[in-house]
Amino acid sequence: MINNTIDILSYTKKELKALFQEIGEPAYRANQLFSWLHLKRVTTYDEMSNLPEKMRRWLRENAIFERPAVLRKQISKDGTEKYLLGFSDGNAVETVAMEYEHGVSLCISTQVGCRMGCAFCASTVNGLVRSLTASEMLMEVYESERQKGKKIDSVVLMGIGEPLDNLDAVVRFYEQITDEQGYGMKNRSVTVSTCGIAPKIYELADMHKQLTLSLSLHSAFSDKRSRIMPVNLKYPLPEVLEACKYYVNETGRRITFEYTVIHGTNDMDEDVNELVRIAGMMQSHVNVIPVNSAGRGNFSATRKDAEVFASKLNARGVNATVRRTLGEDISAACGQLRRETQQL
Numbered sequence: 452m453i454n455n456t457i458d459i460l461s462y463t464k465k466e467l468k469a470l471f472q473e474i475g476e477p478a479y480r481a482n483q484l485f486s487w488l489h490l491k492r493v494t495t496y497d498e499m500s501n502l503p504e505k506m507r508r509w510l511r512e513n514a515i516f517e518r519p520a521v522l523r524k525q526i527s528k529d530g531t532e533k534y535l536l537g538f539s540d541g542n543a544v545e546t547v548a549m550e551y552e553h554g555v556s557l558c559i560s561t562q563v564g565c566r567m568g569c570a571f572c573a574s575t576v577n578g579l580v581r582s583l584t585a586s587e588m589l590m591e592v593y594e595s596e597r598q599k600g601k602k603i604d605s606v607v608l609m610g611i612g613e614p615l616d617n618l619d620a621v622v623r624f625y626e627q628i629t630d631e632q633g634y635g636m637k638n639r640s641v642t643v644s645t646c647g648i649a650p651k652i653y654e655l656a657d658m659h660k661q662l663t664l665s666l667s668l669h670s671a672f673s674d675k676r677s678r679i680m681p682v683n684l685k686y687p688l689p690e691v692l693e694a695c696k697y698y699v700n701e702t703g704r705r706i707t708f709e710y711t712v713i714h715g716t717n718d719m720d721e722d723v724n725e726l727v728r729i730a731g732m733m734q735s736h737v738n739v740i741p742v743n744s745a746g747r748g749n750f751s752a753t754r755k756d757a758e759v760f761a762s763k764l765n766a767r768g769v770n771a772t773v774r775r776t777l778g779e780d781i782s783a784a785c786g787q788l789r790r791e792t793q794q795l
């Protein structure tokens with residue numbers, strides 16, 4: 452497409468080559484441009500010193516390549532950094548950089564808002580505004596790296612939005628970020644988290660990618676799950692678990708079950724029993740966290756509640772860990788900052 456809407460960051464190397472062929476430029480120029488964008492990660496065309504001025508002018512006139520604005524930046528006592536990134540249409544999303552022993556992990560958003568309606572989640576309060584493009588997700592990573600001054604080692608798609616409600620852009624993002632001639636992130640260092648859109652899990656499994664799939668489970672009982680996660684009415688738990696099993700079989704990867712403990716709601720002994728059964732259905736790992744009460748609705752749990760729950764699972768032979776809760780002093784749970792600043 453040759454007009455002023457070429458979304459250049461989202462173009463794969465192959466697509467760049469086709470584009471350059473169309474405008475009569477040699478293929479090696481496409482490799483040079485790809486490397487400026489995704490390996491050297493410059494922020495303007497002016498810096499692309501080995502591209503002729505004529506080509507840079509053409510790019511300036513025909514291709515969009517814009518950094519997001521850092522509307523707010525918060526730094527937690529524990530080193531966690533949170534950015535509110537604004538795009539040119541006025542929309543903003545949150546990105547959180549967390550430091551672990553194994554490097555910096557970045558939690559990125561995949562949509563502006565969300566239409567999944569989970570009862571405890573701040574991101575869904577005003578519904579979905581729009582999905583992000585692959586290049587906007589790439590810019591979340593590249594801009595966070597610049598802010599942080601450190602390479603991002605892994606990415607989790609657990610910020611605002613439902614990644615499988617934006618699957619094409621998410622897969623394109625994954626292809627770009629893992630390109631060895633670009634950012635070169637390891638395949639397995641990208642985690643896609645879903646509330647459980649069963650048909651999309653099959654679609655992803657059939658692509659045979661090595662990314663890590665995480666299911667936000669939150670209850671092992673389908674009826675209870677429907678009460679906190681309306682998506683379960685459309686894709687009931689047994690159907691979602693079948694899709695997860697298929698994913699494990701097709702990709703050879705284990706599934707991560709995210710389990711947000713809501714005290715008195717999903718941390719009873721009956722919940723432990725049923726979760727033990729589910730975890731035994733496929734190769735899996737359970738990540739337990741206490742619900743963040745600054746989300747939506749009137750839910751709470753302490754870290755101790757999460758630890759007790761995880762230890763009951765461990766005692767039954769289930770692979771479960773309590774995730775560190777980082778950035779609590781900067782309201783790092785997804786959706787909070789966007790809501791605060793945009794008065795949603």
Ligand code: SAH
Pocket residue numbers: 567569571572573608609610611612613614644645646647665666667709711740741742743744745746747784785
């Ligand atoms: N839509 C995707 C990814 C974004 S949500 C999904 O559902 O997986 C990322 C994770 O944060 C999910 O596991 C979600 O259930 C969880 N989450 C949302 N609000 C929360 C809150 N207030 N406390 C704890 N976890 C929350």
